[in-house]
Amino acid sequence: MRFLNKILDSLQTQKEQTWCVIENENYTYQDLSNFIQDFQNSILQSPGPIGVVLRNDFSTYASLIACWVSGKAYVPLNPEYPEQRLKDIAEASSIGAVLDSEQIGIPQIPELACLKPSSNDADWKLSQVNSKDWAYILFTSGTTGKPKGVPISFGNLEAFFDGFFDLGYELSAEDRFLQMFELTFDLSVMSFGVPTLLGASFYVPSQKLVKPLALYDTLESHDISFALMVPSAVEMLAPYADELELPHLKVSQFCGEALKLSQVNIWSNACPQTQIDNVYGPTEATIYCTRYTVPTIIDECLHSNGIVCIGQPMKTVTLDFDDQNELCLGGLQTTEGYLHANPEQRSKFFEKDGIWFYKSGDIGSLDSEQFFCHGRSDDQIKIQGYRVELSEIEFAGSKALPNILNRCLAIERTSGWELHLVFDCEKATVGIDEVNQYLPEYMHIKQVHCIHPFPLNTNGKVDKKQLRSSITLD
Numbered sequence: 358m359r360f361l362n363k364i365l366d367s368l369q370t371q372k373e374q375t376w377c378v379i380e381n382e383n384y385t386y387q388d389l390s391n392f393i394q395d396f397q398n399s400i401l402q403s404p405g406p407i408g409v410v411l412r413n414d415f416s417t418y419a420s421l422i423a424c425w426v427s428g429k430a431y432v433p434l435n436p437e438y439p440e441q442r443l444k445d446i447a448e449a450s451s452i453g454a455v456l457d458s459e460q461i462g463i464p465q466i467p468e469l470a471c472l473k474p475s476s477n478d479a480d481w482k483l484s485q486v487n488s489k490d491w492a493y494i495l496f497t498s499g500t501t502g503k504p505k506g507v508p509i510s511f512g513n514l515e516a517f518f519d520g521f522f523d524l525g526y527e528l529s530a531e532d533r534f535l536q537m538f539e540l541t542f543d544l545s546v547m548s549f550g551v552p553t554l555l556g557a558s559f560y561v562p563s564q565k566l567v568k569p570l571a572l573y574d575t576l577e578s579h580d581i582s583f584a585l586m587v588p589s590a591v592e593m594l595a596p597y598a599d600e601l602e603l604p605h606l607k608v609s610q611f612c613g614e615a616l617k618l619s620q621v622n623i624w625s626n627a628c629p630q631t632q633i634d635n636v637y638g639p640t641e642a643t644i645y646c647t648r649y650t651v652p653t654i655i656d657e658c659l660h661s662n663g664i665v666c667i668g669q670p671m672k673t674v675t676l677d678f679d680d681q682n683e684l685c686l687g688g689l690q691t692t693e694g695y696l697h698a699n700p701e702q703r704s705k706f707f708e709k710d711g712i713w714f715y716k717s718g719d720i721g722s723l724d725s726e727q728f729f730c731h732g733r734s735d736d737q738i739k740i741q742g743y744r745v746e747l748s749e750i751e752f753a754g755s756k757a758l759p760n761i762l763n764r765c766l767a768i769e770r771t772s773g774w775e776l777h778l779v780f781d782c783e784k785a786t787v788g789i790d791e792v793n794q795y796l797p798e799y800m801h802i803k804q805v806h807c808i809h810p811f812p813l814n815t816n817g818k819v820d821k822k823q824l825r826s827s828i829t830l831d
Contacts, residue, residue, distance in 0.1 A: 366556070534560070637667035
């Protein structure tokens with residue numbers, strides 16, 4: 358794998374260069390190489406994928422690279438997850454042992470032993486891998502209540518890195534990357550993986566500060582030049598937008614949620630020199646697989662109902678639609694399927710013209726050779742026979758109350774569907790009529806709510822389930 362050779366090159370040529378900074382501690386590529394030297398024999402002798410217990414420390418990140426260069430898949434394990442979820446993950450992925458910087462492991466699964474250092478006099482070696490060998494396995498929510506295992510192969514990952522470097526960013530070992538994601542979220546793989554291939558550095562926001570302040574501090578104090586963020590981060594930073602000074606920030610990528618035109622306006626005003634890219638893709642298509650660069654003249658930004666265009670597919674990706682306008686993502690970045698898939702899960706994947714596709718569950722369209730994502734198929738409901746996209750309600754809300762994050766919730770009651778609009782503010786300064794003036798009658802909202810701050814999940818996305826439970830219905 359070419360990307361593994363690039364990692365090896367970084368480790369051999371960038372020994373004194375900073376690899377990562379975590380809780381203000383600096384770690385070099387030599388530190389990373391020493392860690393691999395200490396643990397490779399233990400990793401190689403362990404059967405199956407390696408569970409990595411997530412701590413906010415150097416050893417956790419070093420464990421991920423050590424697994425890759427040893428030809429092993431890693432499975433991130435958050436020790437705060439419920440016991441049954443951890444057991445389901447361990448069983449589904451056939452984890453052989455765990456790497457844990459605190460040597461505690463997963464107390465709920467005592468049979469998973471912690472690997473210990475077993476260094477020897479010989480230098481560690483880059484293992485040979487097959488393109489179909491797994492590089493990591495992530496688990497997403499499943500409809501049956503059990504988590505779905507998404508295995509990403511070394512070939513999938515190679516295709517992503519090829520596609521990333523084909524996007525034309527001017528990057529070098531001098532660049533500084535933001536890594537704001539929990540390691541169970543695949544956007545983290547770009548945030549620590551790309552800098553490692555470049556021999557560059559990545560910076561992790563402190564867990565000792567509240568999220569907005571930690572993100573603000575990392576971006577500004579470490580002169581971050583490349584940042585991949587969820588769009589909700591813009592709202593988190595909005596109160597500090599006038600104070601932000603990020604002259605070194607060359608590229609701001611947004612992924613994980615729909616990027617809204619209102620968020621682009623906030624970020625472009627705060628960072629007028631940065632290139633804003635909207636990238637899109639589910640875990641099953643390896644991190645992300647499309648890119649749209651927002652024009653410097655924001656009024657020329659392509660959008661639908663205020664949701665920014667997702668652009669065009671990356672190098673090895675093919676996009677298509679099924680007969681329900683569902684976006685289907687094909688090519689070398691697409692995984693072959695879920696672990697131990699049931700018939701319903703297997704139906705999400707299909708082959709067409711020799712290309713392997715995944716049905717994303719997102720509704721899309723194509724206009725002037727640019728792709729648009731209109732939200733989840735399950736974020737669409739029928740009211741009075743009309744199909745309603747919740748994003749259109751949110752767009753109307755942003756017109757009525759600009760620069761304030763909002764989410765539309767569709768709530769089914771005995772009288773039928775009701776549309777509720779929730780704003781991230783302490784007190785409403787907008788009424789129902791001010792929103793409804795932008796909407797046809799069948800799309801009128803029933804109630805306006807205010808929740809501040811919006812609940813976020815561990816990946817920094819707005820947690821709609823928690824948001825729904827926080828509102829009071831008339």
